[in-house]
Amino acid sequence: MPVEKRNDNEYEIEFRNVSFKYPGSDTYALINLSLKLKIGEHFAVVGRNGSGKTTFIKLLTRLYDPQEGEILLNGINIQKYDYVDYLRLFSVVFQDFKLFAFSAGQNVAADVHYDKERVMECLDKAGVGNRIRKMSKGLDTPLYKIDADGVEISGGEAQKIAIARALYKDAPFVVLDEPTAALDPVAEFEVYSKFQDIASDKTAIYISHRLSSCRFCDNILVFNQGELIQSGSHDELIQDEDGQYYKLWNAQAQYYREDPRKSRLHG
């Protein structure tokens, strides 16, 4: 069935007791996950390596179907919707995003024909607009040196362009699966705080290993060994000294102490 187009973007997704094993694997990558993603809510997803964060996104975007439980869009199992129609609801930047040897503008629009002004706006929001403006042919500059006029860009710049592409798509759900891995902590914080503004009216999910970037998000979801074990704001989660969030936060705290004197004391 088609996904009903809603001008109010009132799309709600619910995971109901979802468990999942990858094909050929004996262990669960996700165990009994239940949560609701309501319109306009922003989520940060944190947890150790292999805790199920990316798998959660893969099920959400129907790269796989769960063996147990169900995922519902406005109360109807997502498997009942037309696949392409369903995917239109999402702008996703995966860890292994790809840019192509096309022009900067085409990379953002994922199309040959595009609205230059809007593309530039998205590049600005992602924090890479000025870099593109300074290129000899602006938006028409080919990325990568395959072309004689091509420009090599850094990993961090590529990630910002991938974020601009997700913004250009203008879908009601935006997912950033650690798209900031090549950014230094300051740049990641900048992207993340901008992202909160950019995604203001959208449902947004942001996966990051750097807890410092997520601390201002109201809904932090903590995954551990395939389970959602905690959720809440930073201030709520940090209260529980036996909790996983507290452990993760303290394990990383040495990397982002703001007071250099403290760093010296600990360094």
Ligand SMILES: Nc1ncnc2c1ncn2[C@@H]1O[C@H](COP(=O)(O)OP(=O)(O)OP(=O)(O)O)[C@@H](O)[C@H]1O
């Ligand atoms: N394609 C796959 N086939 C089999 N097992 C997989 C596959 N992808 C992930 N897994 C396993 O599923 C579990 C959850 O992995 P997932 O990638 O969701 O974790 P993650 O929290 O996103 O990790 P990271 O922080 O390292 O990106 C892990 O045990 C992982 O080894």
